[in-house]
Amino acid sequence: MYTTLISAADLAARIDDPGWAIVDCRHDLANLAFGREAYAAGHLPHAVFADMESELSGARHAQDGAFRGRHPLPEKEALVAVLRRWGVDDGTQVVAYDAHGGMFAARLWWLLRWIGHEASAVLDGGLPAWQALGLPLSSDPPEPRRAGTIAVRAPFVPTVTVREVLDNIENGRKTVVDARAADRFRGENETVDPVGGHIPGAKNRFFKDNLRDDGRFKAPAQLREEFEALVRDPQDAIMQCGSGVTACHNLLALEVAGMPGAALYPGSWSEWSSDPARPVAKGAA
CATH class of the missing domain: 3.40.250.10 (Rhodanese-like domain)
Structure with missing residues (x-):
């Protein structure tokens, strides 16, 4: 189980493992279309795309109208629904990556720990580390996967208000x-x-x-x-x-x-x- 970082070489050895889920978290705060466009141009084999604004964040305003910030936490059940769509089970090893030193991938890593999923890691060095080894990218959409069964469990990480x-x-x-x-x-x-x-x-x-x-x-x-x-x-x-x-x-x-x-x-x-x-x-x- 990887719970913090994973090297490009180690990920390459398991890239075809059906028990693993690879997630592309590329994003640009100034250009919200960047991540999805970059993913379409080329991503790690089998990777799915995570949208920072709609999937890794929640509503900016609470029910009482109070502003919660630009990227408030999503509702846990909404996050679980996204993960299940990606085929994530309780035992799935999830690996998040980006091309920005982990600045966005770390968000998914933390969110997974927040819902009690321990097998969560970030690709150390991200996409550049993968490409530095001459490893392939794919422009194909990910293969359909059965719905995952991940559930919310006790968090590994605390928050403050x-x-x-x-x-x-x-x-x-x-x-x-x-x-x-x-x-x-x-x-x-x-x-x-x-x-x-x-x-x-x-x-x-x-x-x-x-x-x-x-x-x-x-x-x-x-x-x-x-x-x-x-x-x-x-x-x-x-x-x-x-x-x-x-x-x-x-x-x-x-x-x-x-x-x-x-x-x-x-x-x-x-x-x-x-x-x-x-x-x-x-x-x-």
Whole structure:
């Protein structure tokens, strides 16, 4: 069972295994058609496509009209319905990949753990690592599969609400780590974040800092050393980002480092900054 990362070579050895499900998670926040177009042009053999906006995210507004962020969590049963359509059972090994260092694939990895599915991994290095080995791509649609039987189970990962994050500013019990780029964290990129800045007291760990130059994850020991400089105890940490997507990359890196237990704030900055009553800090951490 793979529960964090899998190498391109290891995946190639199991690519035809009917007990495995390969999922293409490519996406572009500025061009929502990109992922599906890239998938149609060429994807890993047998891979299905996951749409970030409609399948890996839920409704942006709650029933009371409250804004939940740009990529709120989907309803668990809706996610399970998608997974069953892909043929995923409780025992299926799921491998997610993208072409962006895992920034989108990590979201599916985390969602699977959120519904209690442990056999979930990200292709280390993504599509570039696959192609670097000269491995083939396919433009054919995936073969029809019987409906899967996966069910919701107890989650392996915790979440926190905006109320809990707000309370934490007062009590300071948990460390908040923001996965956005430094300029967005400091409040210097209003094109992306119209309300610039960060949650008071938060620290900054850009998700790309988890990667080596070749796009693969750093070694566990190095990740652990770097995260220990930010987080005393992962069970007392909250990961967030712009909309709850790249924060999952930091959560995956923590798992690779042997530091499980951190929580995701799903609404992240997009939810937080939507209410002017919530405090905002600017500048460096």
